[in-house]
Each structure stands twice: as structure tokens, then as C-alpha cells.
Amino acid sequence: MNVSIIGLGLLGTSLGMALRGKNIRRSGWARRKEIRRAAVNTDVIDECFDTAAEAAKNADIVVLAMPIPQILEYMALLGKEMKPGAVLTDLGSIKHKMMEHSDILPQEISYIGSHPMAGTEKSGFYAAFPTLYENADVFVTPDCKATPQQIDMVFELWKTVGGHPAVIDSKHHDAIVARTSHVLHVLASALATGILDARDPETELELFRGCATGFRDTCRIASSNPQMWREIVEHNREAVLDALMEFDQVYNKFKQEIESGNFDAFERDFAHGKLLRDRWLEYKQNNQR
Amino acid sequence: MNVSIIGLGLLGTSLGMALRGKNIRRSGWARRKEIRRAAVNTDVIDECFDTAAEAAKNADIVVLAMPIPQILEYMALLGKEMKPGAVLTDLGSIKHKMMEHSDILPQEISYIGSHPMAGTEKSGFYAAFPTLYENADVFVTPDCKATPQQIDMVFELWKTVGGHPAVIDSKHHDAIVARTSHVLHVLASALATGILDARDPETELELFRGCATGFRDTCRIASSNPQMWREIVEHNREAVLDALMEFDQVYNKFKQEIESGNFDAFERDFAHGKLLRDRWLEYKQNNQR
Numbered sequence: 001m002n003v004s005i006i007g008l009g010l011l012g013t014s015l016g017m018a019l020r021g022k023n024i025r026r027s028g029w030a031r032r033k034e035i036r037r038a039a040v041n042t043d044v045i046d047e048c049f050d051t052a053a054e055a056a057k058n059a060d061i062v063v064l065a066m067p068i069p070q071i072l073e074y075m076a077l078l079g080k081e082m083k084p085g086a087v088l089t090d091l092g093s094i095k096h097k098m099m100e101h102s103d104i105l106p107q108e109i110s111y112i113g114s115h116p117m118a119g120t121e122k123s124g125f126y127a128a129f130p131t132l133y134e135n136a137d138v139f140v141t142p143d144c145k146a147t148p149q150q151i152d153m154v155f156e157l158w159k160t161v162g163g164h165p166a167v168i169d170s171k172h173h174d175a176i177v178a179r180t181s182h183v184l185h186v187l188a189s190a191l192a193t194g195i196l197d198a199r200d201p202e203t204e205l206e207l208f209r210g211c212a213t214g215f216r217d218t219c220r221i222a223s224s225n226p227q228m229w230r231e232i233v234e235h236n237r238e239a240v241l242d243a244l245m246e247f248d249q250v251y252n253k254f255k256q257e258i259e260s261g262n263f264d265a266f267e268r269d270f271a272h273g274k275l276l277r278d279r280w281l282e283y284k285q286n287n288q289r
Numbered sequence: 290m291n292v293s294i295i296g297l298g299l300l301g302t303s304l305g306m307a308l309r310g311k312n313i314r315r316s317g318w319a320r321r322k323e324i325r326r327a328a329v330n331t332d333v334i335d336e337c338f339d340t341a342a343e344a345a346k347n348a349d350i351v352v353l354a355m356p357i358p359q360i361l362e363y364m365a366l367l368g369k370e371m372k373p374g375a376v377l378t379d380l381g382s383i384k385h386k387m388m389e390h391s392d393i394l395p396q397e398i399s400y401i402g403s404h405p406m407a408g409t410e411k412s413g414f415y416a417a418f419p420t421l422y423e424n425a426d427v428f429v430t431p432d433c434k435a436t437p438q439q440i441d442m443v444f445e446l447w448k449t450v451g452g453h454p455a456v457i458d459s460k461h462h463d464a465i466v467a468r469t470s471h472v473l474h475v476l477a478s479a480l481a482t483g484i485l486d487a488r489d490p491e492t493e494l495e496l497f498r499g500c501a502t503g504f505r506d507t508c509r510i511a512s513s514n515p516q517m518w519r520e521i522v523e524h525n526r527e528a529v530l531d532a533l534m535e536f537d538q539v540y541n542k543f544k545q546e547i548e549s550g551n552f553d554a555f556e557r558d559f560a561h562g563k564l565l566r567d568r569w570l571e572y573k574q575n576n577q578r
Contacts, residue, residue, distance in 0.1 A: 117501035137498040166498065176492075179484050180499030184507050189562035190543050191476060194536035195468050196565040208572045209426040209455065210469030212406035215569070217506040218473050222559075222566045230556035233547060240547060247483030254479050258522060258529060267519035270511075273478035276485040277511045280504070283497045 003157065004028055004059035005045060006052050006074060008035050010119065011091045012065025013128030016044035018161035020130065029055035035125050044128070053081040061157060063114075064090035068231045072097070075111075076104045084108035087150050089157075091116060093177060093232045095141045099170040102143055112154045113141035113170060115177065116163055121223040134162035135288045139177075141170040164287060178239035183247055185221050185229050186240070192222035292446065293317055293348035295341050295363060297328050299408065300380045301354025302417030305333035307450035309419065318344035324414050333417070342370040350446060352403075353379035357520045361386070364400075365393045373397035376439050378446075380405060382466060382521045384430045384459040391432055401443045402430035402459060404466065405452055410512040423451035424577045428466075430459040453576060467528035472536055474510050474518050475529070481511035 001024045005012045008030035019026050020043060028045040029052045030036050036048040049055035056062045056078040064071045064078075071090045075098070079088065087110050090098055095113045102111035118136035120127065138158045142151050151167070158165040168176070195215065198204035233240050250269075257266040290313045294301045297319035305315050309332060317334040318341045319325050325337040338344035345351045345367040353360045353367075360379045364387070368377065376399050379387055384402045391400035407425035409416065427447045431440050440456065447454040457465070484504065487493035522529050539558075546555040 117499060120502070136501060139498070164498075168495065172495075176495050176499045180496055181501070181503055183484070184480065184503050186543055186547070187476065187480060187540070188503075188507055189559045190540040191473065191536065192562035192566040193558065194532075194539040195472065196569060197539070197561075206457065206461075206465050207469055208569055209428070209453075210406060210465045211569055211573075212425060212470070213409070214470055214473050214477075214510045216573075217509050218477055219562075219566050220506050221503045222562045223570070224563070226556050226560040226563055229559055230552050233555065234550075234552045237547060237550070241544075243483075244544060244547070247480065250483040250486070251476070251479040254475055255530075255533060258475070258526060258533070261523075261526065263519050263523045266522065267515050269482065270474075270478045270518055271515040272486075273481035273508075273511045274513070274515055277481040277508050280485060280497055280500055281512070284505075 001025065001061070001153070001156075002027065002059050003061045003063060004055045005063045005065055006055060006078065007031075007064060007066035007070070008039050008044065008125050009065060010123045010125075010127045010132075011116070012063065013039065013044050013125050014118075014130065014132035015063065015065065015091075015161065017128060017130035018133055022160050024157075024160065027055050027059065030125070038125065052078060056081045058083065059086060061087045061089060061153060064088070064092075066090075067228055068092050068094065068097070068235050072101050075101055079105040079109050082106075082109050087112050087146070087154060089114045089154055093181065094236045095139070095170040095173045097235050099141060099143060107145070110146040110150050111143045112146050112151060114154060114158065114165075115139040115141075115173065116158065117177075117181070118163075121221050123225045123228065131162070133158070135284070136163045137287075138163040138165040139168045139173050140165050141168060141173055162289065174236050174239045175242065178236055178243040179246065182233055182236060182240045183243045185224060186233065186244070187247070188219050188222040189229075192219040195219070290314065290442070290446075291316065291347055291349050293344045293351045294334060295344060295351060295353050295367070296320075296355035296359070297324050297333065297414050298354060299412045299414075299416045300405070300421075301352065302328065302333050302414050303419065303421035304352065304354065304380075304450065306417060306419035307422055311449050313446075313449065316344050316348065319414070327414065341367060345370050347372065348375060350376045350378060350442060353377070353381075355379075356517055357381050357383065357386070357524050361390050364390055368394040368398050371395075371398050376401050376435070376443060378403045378443055382470065383525045384428070384462045386524050388430060388432060388459040396434070399435040399439050400432045401435050401440060403443065403447065403454075404428040404430075404462065405447065406466075406470070407452075410510050412514045412517065420451070422447070424573070425452045426576075427452040427454040428457045428462050429454050430457060430462055451578065463525050463528045464531065467525055467532040468535065471522055471525060471529045472532045474513060475522065475533070476536070477508050477511040478518075481508040484508070
């Protein structure tokens, strides 16, 4: 199998690293020349091309590992360069816009979107690491042209790097990740500012002192790339607003309970959140290889 | 120095462990007999007493490492057992209520509250570990009777276990930690339920799949003890409501930006949250020994 990774940031580079020694030919391309050189020198990919078109030419799977606007742009650019029967996938955090846009692909190219639930608050080539996808759930969104063999090939790619792929409808995907990821980023960012923004340096120091591991973890993803998260939320606006409304119902109930002093209800609701989070943790632990 | 730790949960036990081999006599007491026995057997403390009163009798510092209602209860019970000139401290997450309640102490006993900004989502004797307080900021709230020597003694205790103590007004403390800690717990819990609560098992599984390390960290503290957090928020209600209002201002601005499609502003605000969180991380890293 010949996989071509277009874009060598955190996700693309980590994928190249994870595919090392797996009997898969890894070619690729990055916008910056020094990254292309570093990627070959550090065995992230086997071969780098000077243009994305050349890199895509002989691949069985082309992986667009780029920000959303570039995914849409390169889908149009590369589709016509790819060999018949090849699969185009991407690692974008939304899937329905890509699915709609995939109409632009030639008839012989299938679009099978991927969204590995993996990442960190860091970005770029130098933030990558080979275990990023280990035990990650991966949402896969095949278009109607995709054959079972092609879907299998994408599943194999993800299994090879330790992921757990599952097919999902692209629109439904966007609603799910609006809740499980996009809303979290909005909230973590609002919390970081809501907690640390101070009117004077003395208060700021006290707030800095008052934040510990709880703040570190709860607001970790507030340190993510602002432009990237703007693009994700912008392209999934409706689903994010729906997910925020779901969250608001729970949040407003908590606020009301605190305001009215109904702490029996507060404790019950807190226990319910704990139950769900503990069950999720158990689910993840049971799914580790 | 003779330190008596009353209550051997996560915080008290970790304190005993951290004071190991530091030339400090550690005595203590826990409600459950098997924990008292385990604490001595595993060198958490040097000596365990059958009653809290006996444990407090010869201590230079009595540390109430208990839930808030018990801190208030044992302050009244133990003050009259302590030797003249001794200091009573506690590890509670709020300080003003304790300060008011400390009127109950005999004239010869000073109350100097402590709030180490350290903890995990777990609780109890078996969740303890000796490095819990390393590099933790510790808020210290002395009453007006406390002498510089007594404040020094409490500072020394915290420095011995790796903490960074600083004096703060008890009421101001409660406002600061409402922002840096209490509000975080309310939000993390609301997020856990807002994200994972599903109407059917199929959606639940998709939501479970869609949650990854972002959810794991952002909602980690939602797995905390519901009763403990009920007691903390209940006893710091006004400050938590104020802090929630501060948060709401930022959060509502984010929501408005998403609703109206003003993503330039969204990106700017996200970048501001990142700046604050990154600056905080730098502050913490610079303060590590």
C-alpha cells in the first residue's frame, strides 16, 4: 500500500511516524521546504515531493492532513491527479462540509473521510509523536461511491497505527463531535479567560497562585491554535450552537441550584456527572489493546 | 516540631507521607480503626491515637484534614484539648467560614488556616501520595492572635513538603479560589453531563467514542467526590455565584460571536484565553524548584 500524507503538522507527521516499519510506502508533501527535508531525514516519510500533485499521483490513499480551508482547496486540486480507484481521505475535525465538497472529485476517486479522536493542544511538525493514534477512536465517513474494499483499506490504515475505526454518517458525525470536542474547546477557552483575566497585577498573581492541576487540565485545550479552532467552529456553527444549548440546560440547572441553595439537587447532579465520566473512563480502558 | 494530622484522607495522608524523615514528629487520628492501623504500619504517621483529643494534646500544630463540616466540628472539640501556644490549621477549600468559627478557640490557641492548591479527583487514604504538595502554592490565613513565629511555623511546615506558602485575607481567599477552583468543578461537572448524557445507548456509544484526551482532561475533576464539592460550594455560595457571573460574561460573548458569525472576534478571544493559559503555565514552571 502506498500512502501519501499531504501536510506535515501534528497529525500528518504523527501518522507518518506511526506507519514506520509497517510495510507501507509513505510519501508526502509539506508547504515548507525545510519541513519536507526534515520529514525525510527523520524517517517520518520515505519520500517527499516538491509538489502536492506529484506526491498524490501514485498513492492508494491520499491523506489530507491540513486545516479545513486547505482540505477543501486540495481536494479540488489533487483529485484530478490521483490514480483511478484511489481513495482520498482527510483528518479534518468536521466531515459534512468535506462530504458535500467531495462532489468535485472525479468519478473514479472515492472520498472516505477520517476523524481520529486524537490530538494535543500543540501543533506543527515538531509537536508530533508516533503513539498519537494508539487506542484512538476514528470516525470514518465513506461517500456512496466507496467500495467495501476501499473502506477496508482505510480501516486497515487506522488499525495499523492502533486506532479503532467505525463508520458514521458525516452529518451525524458533526453533531457528535460538536458535543464531544468543539464545545469543550469553547468552554475551556472561556474558562481560561473567565478565571485568569484580572484588573491588576496583584490579583493576577493571586489567581495564578490559586490555579493548580485542576486548572491545568480543565483548561489545557485552551492553549490550542486559535485559528484552527476558529475554522472548526466556523464550519460547524449550527451543530456547535445546538451542543452549547444542550450544555446550557445542564449548566443553568447547576446555577439555579446554587442560587436557590438547593444543594441536595446539586450533589445529585454532580454525582450524575461523575457517574458518566467514570463510565466513559472505564469504556476507554476496556478498549485499550 | 510535633504535628498532629486529624483525618487521613487524600490530603492528610499525603501530608504525613511528605513529612516522612523530615525530623518532625507525626501523630494523628482517623475515624476508622483500620485506617489508623494502616497509617502507622505504612509510616504515614509515627503514632496514632484512639481519639482525636489525645492526638491533638501534645501537638505544636494540629492539622484538620477533613471535610468542611467536620473541620468546624473538630475546631470546637479540639481547641480546648490543645496545649497553650499551639496552632490550629486546616486544609479546607474555603477559609472565611473557618476564620469566623475560630472565635470558638481558647485565647491561647491561634488559628492559621491553610489551603494548599493541590489535590486530585480521587479521595481517601489509598489515593494519597508523598509528592502531592510539591510546588503547590499554599494560601495561609492567620487570625489576629497569630504571632510571626507561629505564622513562620506554618510556613515551615509547607516548605518542608515542597509548597509555596503566602498569606492572604480569608475572605479574599474565598473569592480567588471560587474562580480558580470551585467554578472549574461546577463547569467540569456540567460539561460531563452536557456531553455524555444520551437518550439512547447507540448515541451514548458514539458520544463515548467521540470523547478523547480533551474530554479526559477537561472533565477529569468531574470525577471528584460529589458530597465534598457540595459542601465546598454550599459554604462559598456567594463567591461562587460572583465567579460564575465573571465566567458568564466571557462565555456569553463567545456564544454571541458564534451565533452572529463574528469569527474574527471569536479567534481574538480564543487567542486571549490561550495567552493567559500559556502565561500561567510559564509562571508555574518558573516556580518549580
